[in-house]
Amino acid sequence: MSTTMMIDPGLPTGQFTDVIASHGDYVDLVKFGWGTALVTRDLDRKTAVLREAGIGYYFGGTLFERYLWGGRLDDFLALVEGSGATHIEVSNGTIPLDQPTKAEYVRRLSAYRPVLSEVGYKDAERSAHLSPADWVGAIREDLDAGAELVITETRESGRSGMARPDGHVRDDVLRAVLAGTDPARLLFEAPTKDLQVELIKEIGPEVNLGNIAAADLVGVETLRRGLRGDTLLQLAPAGFPAAQPTVHKGAINA
Amino acid sequence: MSTTMMIDPGLPTGQFTDVIASHGDYVDLVKFGWGTALVTRDLDRKTAVLREAGIGYYFGGTLFERYLWGGRLDDFLALVEGSGATHIEVSNGTIPLDQPTKAEYVRRLSAYRPVLSEVGYKDAERSAHLSPADWVGAIREDLDAGAELVITETRESGRSGMARPDGHVRDDVLRAVLAGTDPARLLFEAPTKDLQVELIKEIGPEVNLGNIAAADLVGVETLRRGLRGDTLLQLAPAGFPAAQPTVHKGAINA
Amino acid sequence: MSTTMMIDPGLPTGQFTDVIASHGDYVDLVKFGWGTALVTRDLDRKTAVLREAGIGYYFGGTLFERYLWGGRLDDFLALVEGSGATHIEVSNGTIPLDQPTKAEYVRRLSAYRPVLSEVGYKDAERSAHLSPADWVGAIREDLDAGAELVITETRESGRSGMARPDGHVRDDVLRAVLAGTDPARLLFEAPTKDLQVELIKEIGPEVNLGNIAAADLVGVETLRRGLRGDTLLQLAPAGFPAAQPTVHKGAINA
Numbered sequence: 001m002s003t004t005m006m007i008d009p010g011l012p013t014g015q016f017t018d019v020i021a022s023h024g025d026y027v028d029l030v031k032f033g034w035g036t037a038l039v040t041r042d043l044d045r046k047t048a049v050l051r052e053a054g055i056g057y058y059f060g061g062t063l064f065e066r067y068l069w070g071g072r073l074d075d076f077l078a079l080v081e082g083s084g085a086t087h088i089e090v091s092n093g094t095i096p097l098d099q100p101t102k103a104e105y106v107r108r109l110s111a112y113r114p115v116l117s118e119v120g121y122k123d124a125e126r127s128a129h130l131s132p133a134d135w136v137g138a139i140r141e142d143l144d145a146g147a148e149l150v151i152t153e154t155r156e157s158g159r160s161g162m163a164r165p166d167g168h169v170r171d172d173v174l175r176a177v178l179a180g181t182d183p184a185r186l187l188f189e190a191p192t193k194d195l196q197v198e199l200i201k202e203i204g205p206e207v208n209l210g211n212i213a214a215a216d217l218v219g220v221e222t223l224r225r226g227l228r229g230d231t232l233l234q235l236a237p238a239g240f241p242a243a244q245p246t247v248h249k250g251a252i253n254a
Numbered sequence: 255m256s257t258t259m260m261i262d263p264g265l266p267t268g269q270f271t272d273v274i275a276s277h278g279d280y281v282d283l284v285k286f287g288w289g290t291a292l293v294t295r296d297l298d299r300k301t302a303v304l305r306e307a308g309i310g311y312y313f314g315g316t317l318f319e320r321y322l323w324g325g326r327l328d329d330f331l332a333l334v335e336g337s338g339a340t341h342i343e344v345s346n347g348t349i350p351l352d353q354p355t356k357a358e359y360v361r362r363l364s365a366y367r368p369v370l371s372e373v374g375y376k377d378a379e380r381s382a383h384l385s386p387a388d389w390v391g392a393i394r395e396d397l398d399a400g401a402e403l404v405i406t407e408t409r410e411s412g413r414s415g416m417a418r419p420d421g422h423v424r425d426d427v428l429r430a431v432l433a434g435t436d437p438a439r440l441l442f443e444a445p446t447k448d449l450q451v452e453l454i455k456e457i458g459p460e461v462n463l464g465n466i467a468a469a470d471l472v473g474v475e476t477l478r479r480g481l482r483g484d485t486l487l488q489l490a491p492a493g494f495p496a497a498q499p500t501v502h503k504g505a506i507n508a
Numbered sequence: 509m510s511t512t513m514m515i516d517p518g519l520p521t522g523q524f525t526d527v528i529a530s531h532g533d534y535v536d537l538v539k540f541g542w543g544t545a546l547v548t549r550d551l552d553r554k555t556a557v558l559r560e561a562g563i564g565y566y567f568g569g570t571l572f573e574r575y576l577w578g579g580r581l582d583d584f585l586a587l588v589e590g591s592g593a594t595h596i597e598v599s600n601g602t603i604p605l606d607q608p609t610k611a612e613y614v615r616r617l618s619a620y621r622p623v624l625s626e627v628g629y630k631d632a633e634r635s636a637h638l639s640p641a642d643w644v645g646a647i648r649e650d651l652d653a654g655a656e657l658v659i660t661e662t663r664e665s666g667r668s669g670m671a672r673p674d675g676h677v678r679d680d681v682l683r684a685v686l687a688g689t690d691p692a693r694l695l696f697e698a699p700t701k702d703l704q705v706e707l708i709k710e711i712g713p714e715v716n717l718g719n720i721a722a723a724d725l726v727g728v729e730t731l732r733r734g735l736r737g738d739t740l741l742q743l744a745p746a747g748f749p750a751a752q753p754t755v756h757k758g759a760i761n762a
Contacts (some may be wrong), residue, residue, distance in 0.1 A: 006605035010472025014272035022549055034482025036472050041276055062483050069486065071493025093484040095494070122483045218518025218544050227543025229570050229602040229630045232577065239579025240603070264726025268526035289735025290726050295530055316737050318623070323740065325747025348737040376737045 001226065003149075004216060005029040005187060005210035007060075013042040015214070017049050021218040029087070031210070034062035039084070047084055059083075061091025061118050068105075069095045077112060083241040091118035099138050106145040116187065117142040120153030124160035127153070132176035132247055135162075139181055145208075151187045152177070158192035169198045177181060185208060196220055197230045205235060241246070256478065257403075259283040259441060259464035260471060261314075261410070267296040269468070271303050275472040278307040283341070285464070288316035291337070301338055313337075315372050315405075316347025322359075323349045331366060346374035347407055353392050357399040364400040370441065372397040374407030378414035381407070386430035389416075393435055405464060406431070406440045412446035423452045437461060450474055451484045459489060509730065511657075513537040513695060513718035514725060515568075515664070521550040523722070525557050531725040532561040537595070539718070542570035542681025546590070549669045555592055569626050569655075569659075578604045582618075585620060599626035601661055607646050614653040624695065625650040628661030632668035636663065640684035643670075647689055659718060660685070665684055666700035677706045691715060705738045713743060 006027045008016065020027070030050055037043055037059050050057045059080070067076035080088060088109050092102045106117045119138045120208075121127045130138075133241025137152045153161035162170055178187070185201050189211040190196045199207050205224040212220055222228045260281045262270065274281070284304055291297055291313050304311045313334070321330035334342060342363050346356045360371045373392040374425055375381045384392075393404045407415035431440070437457050443465040444450045450470075453461050459478040466474055476482045478490025514535045516524065528535070538558055545551055545567050558565045567588070575584035588596060596617050600610045614625045627646040630636045638646075645660045661669035670678055685694070691711050697719040698704045704724075707715050713732040720728050730736045736744025 006269055009469070010277070010476075012276035012468075013267075015269065015520075015523065016273070021522070022520035023518070025549070026547070034483065035476045035479070037481070038481055039280070039475045041279070054267040054330055062486065065483075066481060066486055069494045070491055072571040094486050202410070214520075215517070218547055221547045222518075222543050225543070227546055227570070227574060229542065229573075232570065232574055232602050236574055237578055240577045250661070263723070264531070264730075266523070266526040266530035268529070269523065288737065289730045289733070292735055293534070293726055293729045315605075316735070316740065319737075320735060320740055320744055323748045324745055330725070348740050399607070 001184075001206040002206040003187060003210075004212055004220060005031055005208075006169075006212045006214060007031050007191075008036065008046070008214070009033045009156070010036045010040065011214060013045050019214040019217070020049050020055070022052050022144045023214075026217045026221045027055050029210075030057040031089070032057065033062075034161055035062040035066055036060070037063065037079075043083065046189070051084065056086035058085045058087035058089055058116065061089040061093060062128075064090055065086065065092065065097070068097070077208045086107060086113065087116050087148070088113040089118060089151070090147075091151075091153070093118060093120065093122040099141060102112065103145040106142050106147050109144040114148040115146065115163075116151055117145075117147040118151040118153050119238045120161035121154065121182045122155055122160060124165060127161050130173075132173045135173050135251065136176050136180050138188070139177060143181070143185060147183050148253070149185060149187045149208070152189060154189035154191060154195065154211065156211060158190075158195050161189065161216050163195060167192060167194050169195060173238045174202065177223075178203070180224050193223075193230070196223055200231055201234060202222060205231075224226045255438070256460040257441060257462040258466055258471070259285055259462075260468060260475060261285050261287045261445075261465045262290065262300070262468070263287045263410070264290045264294065265468060267299050270300050273468040273471070274303050274307050274309070277468075278309060280471045280475045281307075281309050284311040285311050285343070286311065286317075289320055289323075290314070291317065297337065304428055305338065310340035312339045312341035312343055312367075312370065313408045315343040315347060315399075318342065318344055319346065319351070322351070333361075334367065338453045340367065341370050341402070342367040343370045343372060343405070344401075345407075347372060347374065347376040353395060354398075357395045360396050360399040360401050364389040368402040370398065370403050370405055371399075371401040372405040372407050374415035376407065376409055376414060378419060381415050384427075386427045389427050390430050390434050393431060393440070397435070397439060402437075403439060403441045403462070406443060408443035408444045408445060408449065408465065410465060412444075412449050415443065417449060421446060421448050423449060423456070428456065432457070443476075447473065447477075447484070450477055454478060454485055455488060459485075511695060511716040511718075512712040512720055512725070512728060513539055513540050513716075514542045514722060515699075515719045516544065516554070516722070517541045517664075518544045518548065519722060521553050524554050527722040527725070528557050528561050528563070531722075532563060534725045534729045535561075535563050537718075538563055538565040538611050539597070540565065540567050540571075542568040542744075543574055544568070545571065545587075548682065551591065558594065564594035566595035566597055566621075566624065569597040569601060572596065572598055573600065573603045576605070581692045585617075588621065594621065595624050595656070596621040597624045597626060597659070598655075599659075599661075601626060601628065601630040607649060611649045611653040614650050614655050618654040621652065622656040624657050624659055625653070625655040625657040626661050628669035630663055630668060632673060639679075640681045643681050644684050644688050647685060647694070649739045651689070651693060657693060657695045657716070658689075660697060662697035662699060662703065662719065664699045664719060666698075666703050669697065671703060675700060675702050677703060677710070682710065686711070700737070701727065701731075704731055708732060708739055709742060713739075735743070 187208040190209045191211040441462040444463045445465040695716040698717045699719040
């Protein structure tokens with residue numbers, strides 16, 4: 001029941017198709033990162049691949065912000081419509097858009113598509129000034145406004161938003177957020193293995209993870225299943241050493 | 255009018271073809287990094303793809319240095335000829351070749367192909383000893399010798415040459431260089447997003463950028479157009495909040 | 509005579525095929541990293557590509573550990589058999605399995621396939637507690653137990669096992685190991701360029717290297733041949749400046 005969101009930072013079309021053909025089972029949503037959709041020659045071919053595979057897709061929140069910043073939100077909605085995007089991301093990671101106004105856009109745009117709203121800023125310093133209570137308040141406000149999921153911002157470097165400059169999760173924020181919100185309503189951006197491991201250990205293998213690179217889809221799936229060293233002892237069923245394993249001669253090559 | 259140079263560090267042929275087919279519009283030059291061309295099975299197929307797309311290509315300066323170091327410069331020129339390379343890079347990043355002698359090679363080799371000369375060393379410590387005046391002097395000398403463009407060295411780590419060990423641009427060098435040289439004659443190696451953002455903000459979206467990975471071509475193009483958070487507020491036309499945007503009910507799904 | 513082991517962290521099938529078609533000459537062994545094989549849709553197609561190319565393959569030691577931990581080693585051997593894997597890796601990087609017992613598994617499993625055994629832990633702190641004498645003793649014990657090669661653990665970050673947290677080789681360990689063991693019996697995991705360069709400079713271009721990413725296969729081959737700045741002066745034959753090279757007018761475009 002977990003959601004994995006892959007970010008497409010501008011993959012060439014052949015590689016994109018290859019990734020979905022091989023690993024589409026481990027992807028629930030694809031985000032065309034920031035404004036990449038506008039400089040992607042074959043966006044139609046990519047979206048056709050996703051519709052065929054039954055995978056949702058939408059544009060990064062920065063594209064929403066860019067259109068809003070330019071006073072052209074209607075053009076943005078036309079783009080959503082024309083591309084068949086299944087969701088809309090509403091964020092204020094870059095432009096000066098206060099939280100209540102952002103929540104108002106969550107409410108309005110929910111009339112068009114299920115909305116994923118984002119909390120947190122791309123700028124590490126601005127994000128560091130958000131207190132745990134700020135995070136909790138913003139998440140609640142966005143959910144109340146109708147957001148289907150709330151995304152906790154963590155840039156591709158894994159060192160801002162809900163992550164600390166050293167690349168680890170901000171525990172105080174995470175604890176406060178989990179105290180008041182069902183994790184099934186949250187999508188945690190986790191672009192690095194460190195963050196993926198920490199969130200899976202803390203919240204469980206069903207945690208919703210986003211900003212997963214195409215190259216990490218299989219890796220994340222192995223972490224969820226205890227098939228990698230980082231989570232093996234926590235998540236894999238143990239029959240050892242209680243039942244000391246033996247090798248029966250002839251098990252193979254018999 | 256900006257130039258983007260992609261580095262090929264040894265992509266498999268299918269991926270290379272896929273990248274050019276999808277993102278060739280954002281590439282002006284391809285450099286077959288260092289000596290990779292000599293261990294590339296399908297160099298002919300790669301160069302055919304580039305000629306078809308109208309993209310120039312050449313060998314990394316290390317290959318020039320390797321042949322020079324071995325006393326086999328004629329063999330290097332035969333390789334240039336045989337491969338149809340459109341440019342020649344002349345550098346002294348690794349071998350002991352002083353600046354005036356390097357400039358002499360710029361002059362001589364310009365008889366064969368337009369020359370891209372490189373200033374700066376691959377070794378971080380040696381590069382750190384180059385003063386701003388050294389950089390300016392070397393760039394001027396190479397341009398006077400006939401170089402079409404001068405490349406400022408920054409290794410793929412983004413932490414040597416014109417970058418500091420912390421991965422940011424050496425401001426003193428950049429300021430001195432820009433004071434005396436038209437940036438259109440310079441190609442800045444910028445293998446990391448930090449460097450790409452700093453150079454675009456400092457010099458403008460038309461800055462010539464090199465050592466761009468295939469995976470970053472779309473990202474760099476979005477930075478140039480203000481389609482990413484890092485440059486959105488600087489480069490995107492603003493209609494907000496002066497003209498507060500509205501959502502007209504029925505813009506989509508009407 | 510050197511061995512290069514590529515790690516597959518879950519490449520999509522098309523890319524995997526492309527890599528082997530282009531760069532198969534530089535790969536001797538492929539490791540399906542940790543438990544990725546269990547979540548790979550097209551494992552059969554990948555192994556067919558490798559058999560066709562004459563390249564050996566096996567499962568990461570974590571998969572052996574996972575099955576052992578679950579008390580299902582027979583199932584592991586059935587998987588080895590069914591997949592046609594050419595080798596078995598035996599390790600104790602994650603689960604609590606002491607060195608003598610690990611060596612006993614090396615001995616037993618050598619009856620089924622040539623065994624690659626691994627020394628070192630994935631956890632940086634545990635690995636740091638291994639003294640040079642511990643490394644030497646474990647390597648000797650595994651070789652005595654019949655291991656074809658002993659792998660020195662270095663995770664994909666390049667910052668644990670035989671690497672220090674700063675990403676460089678643990679010199680004391682390396683010196684001790686080389687004093688008592690033929691390097692031809694060792695396979696050094698070297699996932700970063702820093703480690704690749706250090707090992708090639710220290711042991712020579714024939715050093716066996718493992719955990720090489722698909723994207724680095726060509727890069728490693730150029731390092732081995734002195735075709736990259738990092739090893740050019742050490743490994744490339746010099747004819748300069750003793751025999752100052754000249755450019756003969758007309759060498760190309762004649």
